[in-house]
Amino acid sequence: MNSEIVVSVCMGTGGIAAGGDMVMKAFQEEFAEAGVANATVVEHSRLHKVGCRGFCARDVLVDISVNGIVSTYQYIQPDMVKRLVSDHCIGARPVSEWLVGDDYHTFHDNQTKIVLGDLGKIDPESIDEYIRVDGYKAAEKVLTTMTPAEVIETVKKSGLRGRGGGGFPTGVKWGFCAANDSDQYYIICNADEGDPGAFMDRSVVEGNPHAMIEGMIIGAYAIGATVGYVYIRAEYPLAVDRLHLALKEAKEKGFLGEKLFGTDFNLKIKVKLGAGAFVCGEETALIASIEGERGMPRAKPPFPANKGLWGKPTIINNVETFANLPHILNKGADWYAAIGSAKSKGTKVIALTGKIRNTGLIEIPMGMPLKEIIFNIGGGIEGDKLFKAVQTGGPSGGCIPQQHIDLPVDYEGLASVGSMMGSGGMVVLDETDCMVNISKFFLEFTQSESCGKCVPCRLGTKRLLEILTRITEGEGKEGDIELLQELAEDVRDSSLCGLGMSAPNPVLSTIKYFRHEYEAHIKQKKCPAKVCNKLLTFFIRQDMCVGCGMCMRACSVNAISGEKKQPHKIDNSLCIQCGSCFDACKFSAVLKE
Amino acid sequence: MDTQTTATLEAIYDKCAANEDNIITVLQEIQKEFGYIQEEVVHWFSERSNIPASKYYGVVTFYSQFHQHPRGKNIVTVCCGTVCHVKGAPRIIAKVREDLKLGEDQVTTKDMQFTLERVNCVGACSIAPVVLVNEKVLGKVTPSKMVKSLKEHKG
Numbered sequence: 166m167n168s169e170i171v172v173s174v175c176m177g178t179g180g181i182a183a184g185g186d187m188v189m190k191a192f193q194e195e196f197a198e199a200g201v202a203n204a205t206v207v208e209h210s211r212l213h214k215v216g217c218r219g220f221c222a223r224d225v226l227v228d229i230s231v232n233g234i235v236s237t238y239q240y241i242q243p244d245m246v247k248r249l250v251s252d253h254c255i256g257a258r259p260v261s262e263w264l265v266g267d268d269y270h271t272f273h274d275n276q277t278k279i280v281l282g283d284l285g286k287i288d289p290e291s292i293d294e295y296i297r298v299d300g301y302k303a304a305e306k307v308l309t310t311m312t313p314a315e316v317i318e319t320v321k322k323s324g325l326r327g328r329g330g331g332g333f334p335t336g337v338k339w340g341f342c343a344a345n346d347s348d349q350y351y352i353i354c355n356a357d358e359g360d361p362g363a364f365m366d367r368s369v370v371e372g373n374p375h376a377m378i379e380g381m382i383i384g385a386y387a388i389g390a391t392v393g394y395v396y397i398r399a400e401y402p403l404a405v406d407r408l409h410l411a412l413k414e415a416k417e418k419g420f421l422g423e424k425l426f427g428t429d430f431n432l433k434i435k436v437k438l439g440a441g442a443f444v445c446g447e448e449t450a451l452i453a454s455i456e457g458e459r460g461m462p463r464a465k466p467p468f469p470a471n472k473g474l475w476g477k478p479t480i481i482n483n484v485e486t487f488a489n490l491p492h493i494l495n496k497g498a499d500w501y502a503a504i505g506s507a508k509s510k511g512t513k514v515i516a517l518t519g520k521i522r523n524t525g526l527i528e529i530p531m532g533m534p535l536k537e538i539i540f541n542i543g544g545g546i547e548g549d550k551l552f553k554a555v556q557t558g559g560p561s562g563g564c565i566p567q568q569h570i571d572l573p574v575d576y577e578g579l580a581s582v583g584s585m586m587g588s589g590g591m592v593v594l595d596e597t598d599c600m601v602n603i604s605k606f607f608l609e610f611t612q613s614e615s616c617g618k619c620v621p622c623r624l625g626t627k628r629l630l631e632i633l634t635r636i637t638e639g640e641g642k643e644g645d646i647e648l649l650q651e652l653a654e655d656v657r658d659s660s661l662c663g664l665g666m667s668a669p670n671p672v673l674s675t676i677k678y679f680r681h682e683y684e685a686h687i688k689q690k691k692c693p694a695k696v697c698n699k700l701l702t703f704f705i706r707q708d709m710c711v712g713c714g715m716c717m718r719a720c721s722v723n724a725i726s727g728e729k730k731q732p733h734k735i736d737n738s739l740c741i742q743c744g745s746c747f748d749a750c751k752f753s754a755v756l757k758e
Numbered sequence: 759m760d761t762q763t764t765a766t767l768e769a770i771y772d773k774c775a776a777n778e779d780n781i782i783t784v785l786q787e788i789q790k791e792f793g794y795i796q797e798e799v800v801h802w803f804s805e806r807s808n809i810p811a812s813k814y815y816g817v818v819t820f821y822s823q824f825h826q827h828p829r830g831k832n833i834v835t836v837c838c839g840t841v842c843h844v845k846g847a848p849r850i851i852a853k854v855r856e857d858l859k860l861g862e863d864q865v866t867t868k869d870m871q872f873t874l875e876r877v878n879c880v881g882a883c884s885i886a887p888v889v890l891v892n893e894k895v896l897g898k899v900t901p902s903k904m905v906k907s908l909k910e911h912k913g
Contacts (some may be wrong), residue, residue, distance in 0.1 A: 364881025440821035457780025
């Protein structure tokens with residue numbers, strides 16, 4: 166048998182969490198074992214680590230390629246490997262029942278992949294693989310044939326806007342920076358992805374770190390920076406490791422360090438680990454953190470492009486923005502500007518999660534309607550429940566209801582309904598989610614992440630959270646909604662940085678679209694979605710209860726009584742609505758109302 | 759402070775000074791070595807580097823990564839991202855607190871076996887709710903699955 170066998174195992178964080186490393190190990194062992202009988206199998210099979218290919222809901226995903234024909238398997242576990250090796254790799258009979266179905270293709274075929282294009286195909290731990298797919302060609306072209314002004318002009322013409330959330334035109338920002346007369350310029354990559362529900366930057370760094378590094382080289386050349394920083398979350402250990410490796414490899418190849426590509430241009434890139442502060446996603450706070458200070462933002466202007474790190478002109482872009490650049494410089498500004506909508510060009514990587522069938526990482530052209538994302542690519546709502554809202558932009562964004570389902574997803578579209586693009590998290594909510602609870606959840610987050618420098622944010626978020634907590638615990642008062650609105654608007658209008666300015670968005674958007682839920686909590690003391698425990702009454706359906714006693718043991722206040730094998734009862738005067746009995750019951754006999 | 763600790767601190771100081779590292783990196787190194795930031799270590803560094811201790815404390819208290827108290831043998835980190843929240847993270851936390859008998863503001867058990875922590879998001883939203891027990895990632899966690907996992911780690 167002389168066939169070439171390549172097995173690729175998805176090894177992003179999602180893949181590893183689902184057991185990717187175990188699957189990989191099983192393949193190694195299985196190949197070694199099979200190799201005893203037929204040595205060529207081992208010799209001709211290559212095991213690949215690949216980064217995230219986006220469809221994390223189906224992990225562990227495994228590609229088996231025999232003589233160039235690729236089959237993709239889903240939900241692979243270590244105990245299934247034996248059969249894959251014996252039937253497919255050796256026997257050339259693919260195991261049809263484990264192959265991915267049509268929805269795998271629907272998921273991928275409706276996307277436009279630029280940034281994610283090579284993810285899941287190349288080994289992120291090998292620079293040669295990146296070079297094989299034309300990696301570092303754009304950087305070489307830029308450094309050897311273009312002037313910095315030409316690079317900035319190309320980026321301006323492409324219409325690329327910052328993917329970190331603000332959406333400021335990248336080329337324009339670079340132009341501001343380059344216009345300064347300074348002895349030193351800095352370029353910073355913001356990989357401090359702190360939004361709950363967002364993991365696009367992590368996936369890019371894990372799956373294709375060189376694309377981001379190449380983007381940084383291009384940016385550094387355009388503004389004249391010789392020192393760069395990658396500010397990355399310490400909570401992403403795999404991404405940090407792969408980044409370090411990629412930087413080392415790039416340096417060895419002469420793509421970083423001194424005299425890049427034989428020119429006189431030098432660039433050194435350092436890694437700074439974030440220490441866990443959401444506010445450090447804000448430019449000026451991030452700069453303070455790199456300088457070793459408390460990560461607190463300062464008033465702008467002066468903007469970092471004029472006075473940034475150590476007072477020098479500094480450009481900060483996020484991972485996805487940098488990863489777009491090699492493609493723009495390779496294929497041209499016109500190619501890029503042809504993708505997307507009128508004011509938002511190109512594509513956006515979105516972490517599609519929540520109560521949806523196909524969760525994962527997707528990339529869509531700007532302007533794609535929400536409906537298509539959720540129902541075509543996402544495959545609709547999990548468990549055939551009803552769609553309620555989609556939360557975009559993380560704690561800075563808002564909730565978009567059913568009535569705006571045809572909204573185009575771009576910077577302007579999302580802003581028009583009181584939400585924002587943010588870094589691109591999209592959490593789909595169904596009928597069992599309580600919007601007051603969601604709003605409280607985000608305020609808990611922003612309140613604890615508020616750095617405390619400016620009063621509106623420090624005290625405003627605290628008071629907003631107190632009112633929301635009161636409402637969800639049945640202590641809501643007449644006038645609370647109006648008070649929330651007034652306070653939210655004040656916090657929005659008077660906070661120092663983006664964190665405070667956008668923190669009220671979840672409150673304002675849920676009041677705007679789901680006011681009736683707030684009213685039900687305050688006036689009827691009811692939670693329509695049955696989430697806020699304090700507003701619920703728990704009871705046991707006598708016809709469903711088998712008397713197993715699980716609920717009785719779970720109850721911490723002894724509110725449940727009943728004989729063995731006889732239906733049990735809850736004493737509501739003792740019940741503290743903790744929900745333990747509901748979680749403990751295996752027969753769906755505990756109900757809440 | 760014993761001589762061995764001083765030698766370790768001296769080594770961290772030299773390494774960081776050579777790299778021109780800032781306070782955050784210094785503290786990250788200290789925490790990697792000792793598990794948490796001890797008061798006497800901060801004062802040692804403050805004197806050695808001629809930077810006021812208040813400056814160190816400013817940084818320690820600002821960033822959530824730094825711990826000022828010793829942590830348990832096992833670290834249970836519950837992801838509190840949006841998806842984990844809507845899929846039941848609060849119930850998991852309540853269960854862990856109940857099972858480990860943790861008081862309201864208590865995060866570490868008296869026997870120093872467990873510390874309960876939260877993380878904003880680990881980005882494994884497709885298998886939410888997610889809990890990390892030490893380095894191991896548990897997906898689609900239920901309260902009963904959580905109790906089972908804790909039991910495995912109880913001595």
